[in-house]
Amino acid sequence: MRLTSFTDYGLRMLMRMARAPERVFSTGEMAEELGLPRNHLAKIIQKLAQMGIVETRRGGGGGAILARSPDQISLGDIIRRLEDGQALVDCLATGGERDCSLDGKCRLKFRLIAAERAFYADLDKHSLASIAL
Secondary structure, rough: OOHHHHHHHHHHHHHHHHHHOOOOEEEEEEEEOOOOHHHHHHHHHHHHHHOEEEEEEEEOEEEEEOOHHHHHEEEEHHHHHOOOOOHHHHHHOOOOOOHHHHHHHHOHHHHHHHHHHEEEEEHHHOOOOHOOO
16 A cells, blocks of 8 residues: 555654644644645645644644644544545545456455555554654
């Protein structure tokens, strides 16, 4: 399984935030520290806020802060939700079946589903606190 850069950047940002969970981080500060594009991080922060993982604050001293303790945030939940809509292969995409020349004969699909479930089951056992930088 390959994670999108959106998820990769989101995880890097959350790992850093988990080291100082009471601190508010500005997008610019985080972008500079991690060497990542500011605009891209702003979109990730927005998504994480919608997910209830971070809270955002406006104005002077504003930015993003973890909404919960890092030990209460599951890695599986973060990745599952940031990767929402990203199927492992086309035939597993939600919202409609893709054409497949092997339809009805393919056994790979079920192995991939099982592997993806095992991937998330392992990540669900670990919290953001366990990978804090």
